[in-house]
Amino acid sequence: MDEARMMAAHASLSGMASLAQPVSGEMDLGGAPMPQHQDIRDILQQIMAITDQSLDEAQARKHALNCHRMKPALFSVLCEIKEKTVLSIRGIQEEDPPDAQLMRLDNMLLAEGVAGPEKGGRGASRTLAAAAAGGCANDNSIEHSDYRAKLSQIRQIYHSELEKYEQACSEFTTHVMNLLREQSRTRPVSPKEIERMVNIIHSKFSTIQMQLKQSTCEAVMILRSRFLDARRKRRNFSKQATEVLNEYFYSHLSNPYPSEEAKEDLAKRGGISVSQVSNWFGNKRIRYKKNMGKFQEEANIYAAKTAVDATNAVTQGKLGSSPSTPNSSSSGSFKVSHSGESYLNLQALNGDAYQSSQLGANIQPQMDSLHHVIHATGRYDSIAGNPLYEPQHIDANGRWPSSSTPSSITSPAADLGSVNSDASN
DNA sequence: GTGCATGATTTCCC
DNA sequence: GGGAAATCATGCAC
Numbered sequence: 018m019d020e021a022r023m024m025a026a027h028a029s030l031s032g033m034a035s036l037a038q039p040v041s042g043e044m045d046l047g048g049a050p051m052p053q054h055q056d057i058r059d060i061l062q063q064i065m066a067i068t069d070q071s072l073d074e075a076q077a078r079k080h081a082l083n084c085h086r087m088k089p090a091l092f093s094v095l096c097e098i099k100e101k102t103v104l105s106i107r108g109i110q111e112e113d114p115p116d117a118q119l120m121r122l123d124n125m126l127l128a129e130g131v132a133g134p135e136k137g138g139r140g141a142s143r144t145l146a147a148a149a150a151g152g153c154a155n156d157n158s159i160e161h162s163d164y165r166a167k168l169s170q171i172r173q174i175y176h177s178e179l180e181k182y183e184q185a186c187s188e189f190t191t192h193v194m195n196l197l198r199e200q201s202r203t204r205p206v207s208p209k210e211i212e213r214m215v216n217i218i219h220s221k222f223s224t225i226q227m228q229l230k231q232s233t234c235e236a237v238m239i240l241r242s243r244f245l246d247a248r249r250k251r252r253n254f255s256k257q258a259t260e261v262l263n264e265y266f267y268s269h270l271s272n273p274y275p276s277e278e279a280k281e282d283l284a285k286r287g288g289i290s291v292s293q294v295s296n297w298f299g300n301k302r303i304r305y306k307k308n309m310g311k312f313q314e315e316a317n318i319y320a321a322k323t324a325v326d327a328t329n330a331v332t333q334g335k336l337g338s339s340p341s342t343p344n345s346s347s348s349g350s351f352k353v354s355h356s357g358e359s360y361l362n363l364q365a366l367n368g369d370a371y372q373s374s375q376l377g378a379n380i381q382p383q384m385d386s387l388h389h390v391i392h393a394t395g396r397y398d399s400i401a402g403n404p405l406y407e408p409q410h411i412d413a414n415g416r417w418p419s420s421s422t423p424s425s426i427t428s429p430a431a432d433l434g435s436v437n438s439d440a441s442n
Numbered sequence: 443g444t445g446c447a448t449g450a451t452t453t454c455c456c
Numbered sequence: 457g458g459g460a461a462a463t464c465a466t467g468c469a470c
Contacts, residue, residue, distance in 0.1 A: 253468085
């Protein structure tokens with residue numbers, strides 16, 4: 018203890034003689050020092066003298082002082098002084114307002130499914146739902162499981178660390194409390210001081226917890242951004258997927274609006290998602306319309322392919338094959354399920370007859386394909402008068418004739434027995 | 443590195 | 457809600 022503090026303590030004690038009165042319960046009304054006062058002065062003198070003594074002497078003196086009958090009273094007074102001075106000042110400095118940042122972190126961890134009860138991750142499911150709206154189903158399913166696994170890892174680490182911190186906090190608090198209680202026998206430590214110390218410890222551990230929460234949030238953010246980036250990452254479709262989509266597009270050129278059923282079928286066959294099919298058709302329609310010349314060659318290739326399939330189907334039909342003979346197309350989906358005779362008769366049908374024939378929609382893909390072949394081979398002109406062979410499928414407004422009300426019957430299976438808007442072409 | 447192709451997203455319209 | 461159009465962002469050939 019330095020001289021200044023000793024003097025301060027001395028002054029305090031001198032002024033606090035009155036505080037010690039209740040303990041002794043005796044007072045010299047004439048102002049003469051009572052025996053108790055003399056005791057206190059003696060104790061203080063001894064305390065002051067400790068610094069001048071050797072270690073052994075000091076220990077012995079300390080022990081003697083601890084056993085002194087006035088010690089409880091003295092400690093009580095010192096505790097009171099401490100509370101009135103140092104601790105009150107600390108109290109003002111340390112009482113922080115509720116931490117908004119901590120609340121934000123807690124909310125975010127709850128929202129992401131890291132904190133709170135296990136629920137498969139609300140954030141995860143939300144992200145998964147968002148991802149399911151687009152992107153390859155197969156790839157996404159992998160990414161989903163990957164995302165969930167990583168989120169689960171983060172959750173585990175977070176809870177493990179949190180538990181460690183809480184345990185450490187509890188252990189340390191108990192340790193400090195025991196220490197202070199132990200020390201209260203040799204130095205003035207009030208219960209309030211212990212309580213305050215516990216609060217300080219909790220506050221420090223709370224800061225550490227906040228750092229943990231912050232790190233966890235950052236990890237979740239990084240994970241999410243990686244996942245979302247991966248979702249946005251474009252990958253070209255497989256050759257098969259592109260072929261399946263192009264086959265459908267060019268064989269339904271007059272009305273390239275696949276129904277939900279057709280989209281599902283295309284998605285299944287192409288190994289992509291339905292929304293990817295929708296995206297593809299959206300892009301294709303626009304890009305085809307913008308630059309038909311560029312797509313002509315591609316159109317001819319697919320048209321020829323489909324036409325060959327159609328011809329095969331026709332031939333087989335003429336030869337008396339079963340009406341349900343599968344299309345020889347590699348795609349194997351757009352099947353000609355009616356006889357070749359019906360197909361040939363179609364060219365002579367007017368709109369009404371076409372509708373009543375109940376097969377126009379099914380034949381239309383082949384008609385579209387043939388149109389392209391004919392157009393490409395210069396034979397278009399000779400049959401241009403036939404309303405079935407429109408040189409363009411897009412009207413003056415740049416729209417497909419039925420684009421405002423796309424046919425819901427574009428799937429080969431669904432085409433059966435229904436009226437296709439293509440018939441007007 | 444550049445330009446084109448292409449899948450995905452966004453915004454607007456009906 | 458679905459589609460058109462514009463735009464973004466990436467893949468890929470050169």
